[in-house]
Amino acid sequence: MKVLVPVKRVLDYNVKPRVKADGTGVDLANVKMSMNPFDEIAVEEAIRLKDKGVTEIVAVSIGEQKSQETLRTALAMGADRAILVVSDEKVEPLGVAKLLKAIVEAEKPDLVILGKQAIDDDNNQTGQMLAGLLGVGQATFASKVDLTADSVTVTREVDGGSETEKLSLPAIITTDLRLNEPRYASLPNIMKAKSKPLDQKTPADYGVDVTPRLTTLKVVEPPKRTAGVKVADVDELVAKLKALGVAK
Amino acid sequence: MKTLVWVEHDGKTVKDATLAVVTAASKLGEVDLLVAGSGVDAVAAEAAKIAGVSNVLTADNEALEHPLAETVAPLVVKLMADHDAFLAPATSNGKNIAPRVAALLDVMQISDILSVESADTFTRPIYAGNAIATVQTSDKKLVITVRGTAFEKAAPEGGTATVVSTDGAGLEQSVSTYVGSEIAKLERPELTSAKVIVSGGRALASSENFHAVIEPLADKLGAAVGASRAAVDAGYVPNDYQVGQTGKIVAPEVYMAIGISGAIQHLAGMKDSKTIIAINKDEDAPIFQVADIGLVGDLFKIVPELTEKL
Ligand SMILES: Cc1cc2nc3c(=O)[nH]c(=O)nc-3n(C[C@H](O)[C@H](O)[C@H](O)COP(=O)(O)OP(=O)(O)OC[C@H]3O[C@@H](n4cnc5c(N)ncnc54)[C@H](O)[C@@H]3O)c2cc1C
Numbered sequence: 001m002k003v004l005v006p007v008k009r010v011l012d013y014n015v016k017p018r019v020k021a022d023g024t025g026v027d028l029a030n031v032k033m034s035m036n037p038f039d040e041i042a043v044e045e046a047i048r049l050k051d052k053g054v055t056e057i058v059a060v061s062i063g064e065q066k067s068q069e070t071l072r073t074a075l076a077m078g079a080d081r082a083i084l085v086v087s088d089e090k091v092e093p094l095g096v097a098k099l100l101k102a103i104v105e106a107e108k109p110d111l112v113i114l115g116k117q118a119i120d121d122d123n124n125q126t127g128q129m130l131a132g133l134l135g136v137g138q139a140t141f142a143s144k145v146d147l148t149a150d151s152v153t154v155t156r157e158v159d160g161g162s163e164t165e166k167l168s169l170p171a172i173i174t175t176d177l178r179l180n181e182p183r184y185a186s187l188p189n190i191m192k193a194k195s196k197p198l199d200q201k202t203p204a205d206y207g208v209d210v211t212p213r214l215t216t217l218k219v220v221e222p223p224k225r226t227a228g229v230k231v232a233d234v235d236e237l238v239a240k241l242k243a244l245g246v247a248k
Numbered sequence: 249m250k251t252l253v254w255v256e257h258d259g260k261t262v263k264d265a266t267l268a269v270v271t272a273a274s275k276l277g278e279v280d281l282l283v284a285g286s287g288v289d290a291v292a293a294e295a296a297k298i299a300g301v302s303n304v305l306t307a308d309n310e311a312l313e314h315p316l317a318e319t320v321a322p323l324v325v326k327l328m329a330d331h332d333a334f335l336a337p338a339t340s341n342g343k344n345i346a347p348r349v350a351a352l353l354d355v356m357q358i359s360d361i362l363s364v365e366s367a368d369t370f371t372r373p374i375y376a377g378n379a380i381a382t383v384q385t386s387d388k389k390l391v392i393t394v395r396g397t398a399f400e401k402a403a404p405e406g407g408t409a410t411v412v413s414t415d416g417a418g419l420e421q422s423v424s425t426y427v428g429s430e431i432a433k434l435e436r437p438e439l440t441s442a443k444v445i446v447s448g449g450r451a452l453a454s455s456e457n458f459h460a461v462i463e464p465l466a467d468k469l470g471a472a473v474g475a476s477r478a479a480v481d482a483g484y485v486p487n488d489y490q491v492g493q494t495g496k497i498v499a500p501e502v503y504m505a506i507g508i509s510g511a512i513q514h515l516a517g518m519k520d521s522k523t524i525i526a527i528n529k530d531e532d533a534p535i536f537q538v539a540d541i542g543l544v545g546d547l548f549k550i551v552p553e554l555t556e557k558l
Contacts, residue, residue, distance in 0.1 A: 016512060017375040026379055093347070094356045119493070121374050123359045128317060128347035137424035138317055140344045143487070153427065158340040159496075160488050164427040165316070171424075177477070177494055178487060213356035217369065217382040225519060228540035230531075234553045237525070240541050244523060246444050246469055246502050247558045 001147075002056045003046040004109040005079065006100055007039040009063055009070040010120040023218040026120075035070045038115025040077075041175040044182040045145060046113055047078040052147045054111075056080050060103055062096050064088055068198065075193035076185030082198040087210065091203070093121075095210035097129035102206035104134060109170060111152065116141050116174040127174035137167035141176040249277030249367060252305075252331040254324065256341055257283065257291045259313070264441050265337035267298065267401035272394045273335045274300045274402070275364040281305065281409070282327060284320055286313035292411050299403035304411045311419050314426040315341050319419055321348035327414065328353060333390035338497075342393050350391035357391040358383060362398040376493040376516035396440060397499035397520060432486050439491070442472030444502045447491055447518075450478035451507025451529075451547060458484040461548065462506065465555045474498065474518075476508045492517035507547045510535030527551065 011017060012032040020027050035043075046057045059074035061067040062085040071082040085099055104112060117124035131138035139154035143162060146153040153166045157176045185193070203210045231237050241247040251273040256263040266281075273279045279300055283292045284307040296304045305327060311319055324345070328334055334349055336342035338360045350357035361370045362380065369384045370392070439445060446466040452458040458479065466473045474496070475489040491498055493516040503521035508514060510526070510533055518524070519538055526539035527547050536542045543550060 011375070013513070017378040019379045026375055092356050094351065094354070097351055117494075119376065122376065122493070123357070124343050125347035125350070125357050125359060128344060129351035129357075131317075132321060132348035132351035135423075137422070138344070138348065139424070140317075141340060156340075157487055158429070158431075161429060161431040161486065163314075163429040165424050166427050167424045178481065213387050214358070214383045214385050217384055219374070219379050219381045222373070222377055222380050222519075225524070225538040227537050228524075228542065230536070230542040230544060234543070234550055234557060237541065237543050237550075237554060238557050240525075241469075241502075241558070244502055 001054045001111070002058065002107065002109040003049060003054050004058050004060060004104060004107060004112045005039070005042050005046050005074065006060045006062070006096070006112070006114050006126070007043065007070050007074050008036045008061065008115070008118045009033050009067045010036045010118055013037055013119055019219055019221045023220060025216065025219050033066070035073050036115050036118045038117060038175050038177070040182040041177065041179050042113040042115050043074045043077050043079060044180045045175060048180065049145070049147055053149065058083065058107060058109065060085070060100065062087060062091050062099055071198055072193050073185065075196045076190040077183060081196055083201060084198060085201045085203060087203055089210070090212065091210045092212050092214060093123050093125040093129055094213065095203070095208065096126050097133055098208045099203060099206055099210070100126070100130050101133045102208055111147070111169065111171055111173060113173045113175065116176055127172050131172040134172070137171045139165050139167055139171065140174045142173050143176050143178045145173060145179070249332045250330065251276050251279050251333040251335060252324070252327055253279060253281050254320070254334070254336040254342065254345065255281050255283045255291070255295050256337055256339055257285065259285055259287065260290065262291060262294050262298070264401065265339050265396045267404060268396040268399040269335050269337050269394045270298055270300060270402035271399040272361065272364055272392070273333070276333055276367060278302050280331065282307065282324065284312045284315065284323060286310045296409040296411050297405050297407050298409070299406045301407050301409040304409045305414050306411060307414050309419055311422065315345065316422055316424055316426060317345045317348045318422040318424050320345050321352055323419065324349045325352045328389060333392065335392045335394055338393040338395050346391055346393050353389055353391065355387045355389050355391045356385065357393070358385060359393050360395045361392055362395055376512055377519065378512060395497060397497055432488060436466060437470070437472045439472045439474055439489070439496045439498055442500050444469045444471035445474050445498055445500045446471045446504045446506065447474035447476065447508060448479055448484070448506050449476040449508030450482065452479060452484055455484045461551050465551055468555055468558045476514050505535050505539070506551060508535055509533050510538065
């Protein structure tokens with residue numbers, strides 16, 4: 001079985017995003033970039049499925065040249081080969097989903113495992129869009145994946161608890177945080193990843209139009225909260241709660 | 249503009265999240281609701297009373313008993329022939345269904361909107377709410393998910409919409425099947441609609457402590473109980489207690505963060521609360537930078553004393 005794992009290069013989750021003074025976006029110059037945390041979980045899940053009949057893992061990234069680093073991370077974790085679709089312009093989830101559809105049609109994977117959202121744009125769309133374009137089943141926000149030869153049973157995190165669905169293959173899964181804990185790549189594996197195959201393509205190679213539909217007019221900081229007062233003891237806190245009307 | 253709102257319901261009643269979506273949709277134009285499910289008469293009747301709604305379209309079919317995106321999306325696509333915008337709440341079901349609709353309509357979805365600036369321009373949070381983007385779409389039809397805490401709720405009573413049955417029979421065979429679910433029974437208010445929330449973090453150190461320390465305080469205040477991801481991951485409470493970027497987004501009157509450090513991913517879920525109260529033994533914890541009222545000290549001493557004195 002073959003698994004396709006799309007990965008995105010984003011601002012590292014430990015870095016506090018700073019809005020650019022001219023209001024055009026978030027400053028990404030000279031800051032640490034990493035693989036989107038949900039995508040790391042997707043790569044990890046694909047690797048764990050190697051015990052369940054998965055024989056090949058293909059990592060895909062769509063973005064600027066530097067996304068090669070993200071793909072090398074996926075290869076160092078355990079993916080077998082990689083495809084980079086180079087685009088210097090930002091590609092929206094709809095464009096990404098169309099490119100992934102073309103790649104799925106060429107590669108014919110049994111499963112595509114994606115992160116449920118990228119922590120930069122927080123869109124939470126790509127996996128669902130890909131499933132819609134392909135007309136296949138989708139299991140979003142996965143916390144457990146059981147793979148058999150012709151179906152996959154997925155437990156999903158939903159409001160109020162969890163839900164289980166059974167999908168025929170091929171199928172699309174998006175990961176939630178509790179699906180697994182991703183491994184760190186070992187030094188020997190990082191070295192080995194350097195010689196794994198990494199193909200370069202462009203959106204034109206797939207005949208996909210990725211012209212954005214949305215224009216960002218401006219990006220601003222949210223209203224700032226300022227630190228309030230510190231109270232000295234519980235009695236003062238009780239008085240504050242009474243003043244707020246939440247305690248009798 | 250004619251809008252179509254997907255009604256979130258549990259087969260019996262309309263979920264609160266729908267009401268904020270109706271408000272957002274009414275800023276765009278006429279509002280129709282879609283009630284899809286199996287045996288939906290009661291829900292449709294309730295939905296018809298929501299203020300400001302023109303028509304309630306029903307799709308009644310056993311295959312719709314559970315809102316799988318695979319069955320709901322093609323149905324919505326058909327109805328979008330007569331509508332200009334589709335809106336759903338940014339709940340787990342809404343987030344699951346709407347992008348599939350968008351892809352089938354060849355539309356770029358606008359996720360989690362905070363405001364409607366004009367018929368094609370919206371604001372939405374990016375980077376876990378650390379930035380707010382204003383985006384304009386060039387798509388002819390709109391597909392939108394709505395952040396519930398950003399819009400007033402439409403009045404659940406007072407409307408007189410017409411209930412119209414759509415052809416639920418034209419459903420496509422799904423490639424996926426619903427197997428089952430485990431939904432926790434809540435004895436307390438729901439997180440997303442509670443006026444007061446008491447949340448606990450990693451500092452609670454065990455499930456027993458969480459129940460023994462946090463819950464009595466919540467009960468005294470009639471509050472919902474929330475948690476940080478660290479507390480959820482450690483198994484102190486179930487995952488749907490999680491507040492934050494990847495959990496629930498809440499904006500209650502009062503939010504109490506107890507033994508929670510205030511990581512940006514946690515703040516993303518609660519920083520629009522009216523009043524934030526933090527209890528933490530580390531006076532430099534980042535949570536104090538956003539807290540209106542802070543108390544530095546050991547939660548295991550403070551919280552029982554507080555509960556006692558309330
Ligand atoms: C992609 C991604 C998404 C995430 N999404 C979320 C999310 O949605 N929600 C979320 O919450 N987190 C999320 N996180 C995790 C987040 O980064 C933090 O790790 C988490 O919020 C920390 O939880 P905490 O504050 O309970 O624990 P800690 O950071 O360990 O803080 C514990 C606090 O308790 C205090 N303390 C300890 N003992 C006591 C005591 N006896 N009395 C009083 N105070 C005490 C400490 O001073 C400390 O400030 C996400 C992370 C990633 C990478």
